[in-house]
Amino acid sequence: MKKFRKVRLVSFDYGQRHKTEIQAAKRIAKKLDLPHQTLRLPILSELTRNALTDNTVKIKTRKNKLPTTFVDGRNALFLTVAAIYAKQKGISDIVTGVCQTDYSGYPDCRQDFIKSIQKTLSLAMEYPFKIHTPLMFLSKAQSIGLMEKLGGLELLKYTHTCYEGTSPACGKCPACKLRLKGFKEYGIDDLIYYR
Amino acid sequence: MKKFRKVRLVSFDYGQRHKTEIQAAKRIAKKLDLPHQTLRLPILSELTRNALTDNTVKIKTRKNKLPTTFVDGRNALFLTVAAIYAKQKGISDIVTGVCQTDYSGYPDCRQDFIKSIQKTLSLAMEYPFKIHTPLMFLSKAQSIGLMEKLGGLELLKYTHTCYEGTSPACGKCPACKLRLKGFKEYGIDDLIYYR
Numbered sequence A, B: 001m002k003k004f005r006k007v008r009l010v011s012f013d014y015g016q017r018h019k020t021e022i023q024a025a026k027r028i029a030k031k032l033d034l035p036h037q038t039l040r041l042p043i044l045s046e047l048t049r050n051a052l053t054d055n056t057v058k059i060k061t062r063k064n065k066l067p068t069t070f071v072d073g074r075n076a077l078f079l080t081v082a083a084i085y086a087k088q089k090g091i092s093d094i095v096t097g098v099c100q101t102d103y104s105g106y107p108d109c110r111q112d113f114i115k116s117i118q119k120t121l122s123l124a125m126e127y128p129f130k131i132h133t134p135l136m137f138l139s140k141a142q143s144i145g146l147m148e149k150l151g152g153l154e155l156l157k158y159t160h161t162c163y164e165g166t167s168p169a170c171g172k173c174p175a176c177k178l179r180l181k182g183f184k185e186y187g188i189d190d191l192i193y194y195r
Helices: A020-032 A043-047 A074-088 A111-125 A140-149 A153-158 A174-186 B020-032 B043-047 B074-088 B111-125 B140-149 B153-158 B174-186
Strands: A009-013 A036-040 A093-095 A130-132 B009-013 B036-040 B093-095 B130-132
Touching: A009 A020, A009 A074, A020 A036, A020 A153, A036 A074, A036 B043, A043 A074, A043 B036, A043 B074, A074 A093, A074 A111, A074 B043, A074 B074, A074 B111, A111 A130, A111 B074, A111 B111, A140 A153, A140 A174, B009 B020, B009 B074, B020 B036, B020 B153, B036 B074, B043 B074, B074 B093, B074 B111, B111 B130, B140 B153, B140 B174
Parallel strands: A009 A036, A093 A130, B009 B036, B093 B130
Antiparallel strands: none
């Protein structure tokens, strides 16, 4: 895995119900003493109806259909805006935590999408973007292992995963379940509280 | 050129100085009795510094460099948001007026970029987007010819092109010059007023 000497962090506020994830990102940025910026993209909740931005939509997975938590175009929009931000600062390397392994049915978390948008954004701005996805082929258990190896295990205490956006976490939504399964497989207790 | 029975129009408000182009789009939509919506993307002017959103930057072309009017990631962002909008309405066909011929040095107006983002967006949303670019290989004179052929020549009276955003148009910015050249080549007078 490539390491970088200088890092800037960005979060996206797109009207998600679990906006507390932005606070979590800020706390972690502060712990790591890294600059963090929140970029606002209200257009996403203005245009789409899904369980992550609209609490009248139930969080559920569906047979042969994308889950109700899928936000159309979210990662395409995030990566496009991250690339615009990066180029202004002379940055070519973009790192994102998308993951194809613990598959949640999100097409925009897959390797083929990332390869494609890397090319698209490089063409769009005539700039050699490189999108890094260190978690792409890791299970959640392996991601926890990576955090431990990098000496960052205690930072998991400050992370947020729950789709409901509650703290303590609900423990029941698909995101909580995936997280809990990861900790169980890795053989340690989760560091956050559940209801 | 493919024709469509049902059409919806979208414009983008990204903090451009020539915001009057949105009013022009609305007027034309009204003339054609087509629904029109303006989508707000303030993030573009928040993140980038260029002559189109910042009047302290001079409008100019530069040798071996992108012109100061190039807005990083603009068409990538527009097409991504247009695709999100389209999918919510069950629309697969997206039409955009980008043009590679009357080359202004914009990489995100080129055919290879359009092909690439069409694939990227289809992968991102698991949806068969088709991006149409009827003006891609037309000169401005040929675009005017197309308008005449389609019986829409008089609509050019309501269009806006000037980067300065003034009405009457400045007649001196690169966009005005390109437009005037097109009318001259086509052999008719422009239908808008110039200073």
